[in-house]
Amino acid sequence: MAPHSGRHSADDGATDEARAQYLTGDADVTLDAADQAELDELRALLADPTLWAEPPAELEDSVVGLIAAEAATLRTGDNAEAPQADPPFIVTTDPGPLTAVNDDGTPVDLAAARERRVARETSGGGRRAGRRRWVRPGILVAAAAAVVAVALTAVLLLRDTSTPQRRFDVALSATELAPGAAGDATMIKTDSGWEIHLQATGLPRLDNGQFYQAWLRNGDGVLVPIGSFNEGTDVNLWAGVSPETFSTFTITKEAADGNQDSSGQRVMSGPAVEQR
Amino acid sequence: MLSQEDIGRFRAGDSDAVRLVYREYGRLVYAVARNLLGSPQLAEEATQQTFLKAWRSAATVEPGRDLAPWLATIARRTAIDIHRQESRETAGNLEDVPVAHPAIVQEATAIERTYDVWQVRQALDELPADERAVVQLQHLEGLTQTAVAERLNLPVGTVKSRAHRAHKKLAARLGHLREGFD
Numbered sequence: 001m002a003p004h005s006g007r008h009s010a011d012d013g014a015t016d017e018a019r020a021q022y023l024t025g026d027a028d029v030t031l032d033a034a035d036q037a038e039l040d041e042l043r044a045l046l047a048d049p050t051l052w053a054e055p056p057a058e059l060e061d062s063v064v065g066l067i068a069a070e071a072a073t074l075r076t077g078d079n080a081e082a083p084q085a086d087p088p089f090i091v092t093t094d095p096g097p098l099t100a101v102n103d104d105g106t107p108v109d110l111a112a113a114r115e116r117r118v119a120r121e122t123s124g125g126g127r128r129a130g131r132r133r134w135v136r137p138g139i140l141v142a143a144a145a146a147v148v149a150v151a152l153t154a155v156l157l158l159r160d161t162s163t164p165q166r167r168f169d170v171a172l173s174a175t176e177l178a179p180g181a182a183g184d185a186t187m188i189k190t191d192s193g194w195e196i197h198l199q200a201t202g203l204p205r206l207d208n209g210q211f212y213q214a215w216l217r218n219g220d221g222v223l224v225p226i227g228s229f230n231e232g233t234d235v236n237l238w239a240g241v242s243p244e245t246f247s248t249f250t251i252t253k254e255a256a257d258g259n260q261d262s263s264g265q266r267v268m269s270g271p272a273v274e275q276r
Numbered sequence: 277m278l279s280q281e282d283i284g285r286f287r288a289g290d291s292d293a294v295r296l297v298y299r300e301y302g303r304l305v306y307a308v309a310r311n312l313l314g315s316p317q318l319a320e321e322a323t324q325q326t327f328l329k330a331w332r333s334a335a336t337v338e339p340g341r342d343l344a345p346w347l348a349t350i351a352r353r354t355a356i357d358i359h360r361q362e363s364r365e366t367a368g369n370l371e372d373v374p375v376a377h378p379a380i381v382q383e384a385t386a387i388e389r390t391y392d393v394w395q396v397r398q399a400l401d402e403l404p405a406d407e408r409a410v411v412q413l414q415h416l417e418g419l420t421q422t423a424v425a426e427r428l429n430l431p432v433g434t435v436k437s438r439a440h441r442a443h444k445k446l447a448a449r450l451g452h453l454r455e456g457f458d
Contacts, residue, residue, distance in 0.1 A: 019447035024439050025414070025421075042450060045396050046415035050314065052400075055306035059320055063302070063327045064294050070328060071289030173291060219317040271324070 056221070058269055061173050062248055065270030069171040073273075165189055168243040168272040177253065178203055178267035183232060187243050187272060194239040200232030203267060206253065213254045215262065216246035216272075223262055228254065243272035280339055287334035298327060301343065305351045307397040308390055312355040322358050326351045344394070352390045399449040407442035410435055 021029040022039050031039070045051055166189040174181035183200030198214065206212055207230050214237050215223045224246055227237035232251075239246070250269040252262050278286075278300055285293030302323065309322035329350050330343075337346060400408055413424045421439060425432040 016444055016447045016451070019451070020440060020444035023443040023447060039447075041392075042396065042446070043415065045392060046411065047418070048311065049416060050311040051307060051393060051397055052412060052416055053307060053310045053316070053319070055302055055323060056316075056320065059306070059323060060295065060298050060302060062320075063298050063324055064291050066324055066328055067289060067294050067331045068291050070331070074289075219320065 058217075058248065058250065058266065061175065061266075061269040062271050065171050065173045066273070068173065069169065069271065069273045072171055167275045169275055170243075170249045170270045170272050172200060172249065172251070172268040172270040174202065174268050175266050177265055181232070181268055183268060184270075185237075185249055187239070189242075192238070194241075194243065196226060196237040196239060198229075198232060198235040198237060200235070200251070200268060203232040203251075205231050209256045211254055211256070212267070213252050213262070215250045215252065216241055216243060217248040217250060218246045222246075223250075225260075244274070247272045278343065283334065283337065283343070286331065287337075289331065294327070294331065297330075297343070301347050302327075303401060304344070304394050304397055305347060308348060308351045308393050309355045311393045312352065312390070313359055318358055318362065319355075322351065322355045325358070326354045329354060344398075345391075348390060348394045396446075396450060399446055402449070403442055403445060407438050407445075410438045411442045411446070414439060 015035075018029050018031060019035060019039060022031055022036070023043065168187040170185040170187070172181075172183040172185065181200060181202035183198065183202075185196055185198045188195045188197075196214075203212065211228045211230055212232065213228045214226045214235075216226055216239055217223050218241075224239065224241045226239040227235070229235045229237075243249070248269060249272055251267050253265040253267055254263050278296060282293050282296050286297050305326050306319055306323045309326070310316065310319035313319050313322060326347065330347055333350075337343065400411065403411065409428065410424055413419045413427060414421070419427065421435050422432055424430075424439075425435040428435065
């Protein structure tokens with residue numbers, strides 16, 4: 001599309017008329033070469049199927065769920081790691097290099113924050129180092145037993161960490177069919193498959209031939225059923241496919257009508273995010 | 277147009293605000309990603325990543341600034357990153373590619389095309405549904421106005437008047453394409 005002088009004024013309304021006729025396919029209309037080249041490009045774009053492509057309906061829930069999960073992770077991370085006295089910050093990754101900024105947009109002084117943390121750790125260590133220890137002979141046996149227990153625990157822990165459990169978390173977002181619903185799910189890899197625990201609130205109980213069905217969906221839209229239930233609190237489900245590839249968790253309303261396909265009545269959905 | 281309050285809530289991770297931003301720009305981001313990547317699955321991935329990156333860096337958006345050019349830029353960069361990841365396994369050494377290869381020398385054109393896709397899709401979304409349907413059948417399916425009338429079960433005169441109205445709106449709305457975003 002060629003350079004153009006700008007949005008048309010009332011004076012060149014006729015030009016818009018002629019351009020519209022050319023776009024409509026009127027072969028008799030005469031345009032200058034630049035206009036014609038620009039409109040040919042526009043026609044080529046209009047004939048491109050990708051321009052008209054509609055995103056799948058569940059993409060909205062996936063985007064909302066993904067950001068909700070990230071926000072929840074950041075909040076958890078802040079509570080666990082960020083000292084209360086340190087200013088809150090947001091990590092920005094795009095565009096430009098990784099930076100940390102305060103809420104007001106000023107850069108976080110990472111060196112100062114590190115120094116404050118080191119100072120706190122040092123003062124805490126000092127308190128521990130200064131603590132007096134007084135061990136009576138009568139409790140040495142108990143101490144020895146405790147040492148053995150600690151050693152055994154350490155061995156067991158080391159054995160566990162040699163085969164770390166993979167875990168995915170899902171922050172579920174409600175659809176318009178269940179506006180008051182909220183929930184989350186955890187998915188743990190076991191030898192039998194993926195053990196899923198769902199905790200959802202705001203879903204009215206369904207029974208008398210109606211129930212909720214949970215699914216995992218992959219990028220090609222293939223749905224795998226992972227269990228059905230009447231109420232969303234404390235639900236245990238199992239999946240034989242990995243959330244790594246079947247990464248969208250959805251819940252639909254179903255009826256026991258002999259049709260095994262999804263009804264398409266989604267009440268909640270969210271993306272599975274691996275926890276490391 | 278989103279309010280500053282909406283953008284502030286988006287920045288805070290408020291689900292309702294994220295949904296508002298998605299509903300305003302999701303189709304446009306998806307159209308850009310789909311145009312650059314082709315694959316529906318990759319376009320979905322690019323759309324998700326675009327909004328996640330936008331949310332992460334929402335604090336950098338100047339107050340009062342339209343999100344559209346910023347989101348279009350993130351969408352384009354994200355789609356290109358995904359394209360590079362996908363093609364890494366099959367691509368040869370960059371040094372083996374001729375210097376005049378279109379993939380290397382047409383960067384500026386591609387940026388303009390991204391903005392064109394964004395704006396043309398936005399203009400189409402602003403058309404009334406009945407006019408949009410006529411434009412879609414004419415350009416995407418290559419139907420004549422007579423064939424469009426048969427497909428929509430409408431008189432040919434109605435199709436002609438809808439097509440004319442729609443194309444006049446598009447011609448006026450897209451007359452400034454090359455000026456890019458504000």
